[in-house]
Amino acid sequence: MDEKQKKRLDARAKVLKAMAHPSRLLVLEELEKQERCVCELTEMIGADMSTVSKHLSVLKQAGLVIDDKRGNQVYYQLRVPCILNFFDCVETVLQTQHREHADTLSVVNR
Amino acid sequence: MDEKQKKRLDARAKVLKAMAHPSRLLVLEELEKQERCVCELTEMIGADMSTVSKHLSVLKQAGLVIDDKRGNQVYYQLRVPCILNFFDCVETVLQTQHREHADTLSVVNR
DNA sequence: CAGCTGCTTGGCTATATTGCCAAGTATGCA
DNA sequence: TGCATACTTGGCAATATAGCCAAGCAGCTG
Numbered sequence: 001m002d003e004k005q006k007k008r009l010d011a012r013a014k015v016l017k018a019m020a021h022p023s024r025l026l027v028l029e030e031l032e033k034q035e036r037c038v039c040e041l042t043e044m045i046g047a048d049m050s051t052v053s054k055h056l057s058v059l060k061q062a063g064l065v066i067d068d069k070r071g072n073q074v075y076y077q078l079r080v081p082c083i084l085n086f087f088d089c090v091e092t093v094l095q096t097q098h099r100e101h102a103d104t105l106s107v108v109n110r
Numbered sequence: 111m112d113e114k115q116k117k118r119l120d121a122r123a124k125v126l127k128a129m130a131h132p133s134r135l136l137v138l139e140e141l142e143k144q145e146r147c148v149c150e151l152t153e154m155i156g157a158d159m160s161t162v163s164k165h166l167s168v169l170k171q172a173g174l175v176i177d178d179k180r181g182n183q184v185y186y187q188l189r190v191p192c193i194l195n196f197f198d199c200v201e202t203v204l205q206t207q208h209r210e211h212a213d214t215l216s217v218v219n220r
Numbered sequence: 221c222a223g224c225t226g227c228t229t230g231g232c233t234a235t236a237t238t239g240c241c242a243a244g245t246a247t248g249c250a
Numbered sequence: 251t252g253c254a255t256a257c258t259t260g261g262c263a264a265t266a267t268a269g270c271c272a273a274g275c276a277g278c279t280g
Contacts, residue, residue, distance in 0.1 A: 001136060001156055009132035012197060016130035022119035026111060038227060046111055051269050053228055072226050072277055086196040087122060148257060161239050163258055182247050182256050
């Protein structure tokens with residue numbers, strides 16, 4: 001693994017890591033529909049606002065969302081909408097998983 | 111966030127989490143080209159074989175790869191090839207990120 | 221200016237992840 | 251049977267992540 005490849009993989013892993021949390025996925029899905037302020041997202045997630053703020057900071061650092069302060073509130077929106085197309089594929093993983101495990105069992109029983 | 115939604119998001123986050131490591135991304139990319147045994151992947155990654163074995167276990171648990179023991183060796187292959195299509199999008203995030211940061215700066219300077 | 225709301229940041233603890241070494245298991249071969 | 255190779259697992263230390271509370275900051279509003 002050379003230096004250039006390592007950098008590329010690190011960068012990609014960073015984006016995936018930012019996405020890899022249920023609360024942050026919820027944020028991404030909601031922002032796909034429409035922009036939202038922190039207080040709305042906080043209510044949806046049902047955690048402390050400081051926690052949600054930190055999640056949003058992670059998404060922002062990863063380049064997935066942008067924020068926009070309007071008066072008292074901060075609105076977040078998706079920066080790269082294609083992110084969510086991916087989940088059709090993730091869903092494929094999840095939906096076929098059960099069958100595969102069955103296969104594995106049948107292999108064991110052969 | 112109701113129970114059903116939480117389960118769905120947890121499941122998706124788990125898959126993303128499994129992908130969110132540079133070594134595991136390298137594995138996924140290599141397996142997209144062809145199946146590989148643990149020793150080959152270990153050499154590519156350049157870590158201890160026990161470390162690589164644990165990475166592979168994570169990918170397997172997430173339903174991303176399957177393993178196949180042949181004699182002395184264990185071959186791994188991708189279970190869901192579409193996973194890697196996603197990276198075109200991740201790449202978009204990464205490539206446009208720099209410009210966005212410049213924008214952010216210009217906002218600050220306004 | 222005082223106080224409220226919306227948000228971020230610091231600090232902390234609990235928990236999870238990573239990676240190495242050492243030890244264990246399974247297969248192949250002399 | 252004994253030894254080598256390929257791999258997995260346990261255990262450990264270092265590091266990272268998550269979530270809460272408390273404190274701070276910025277922008278409204280009285």
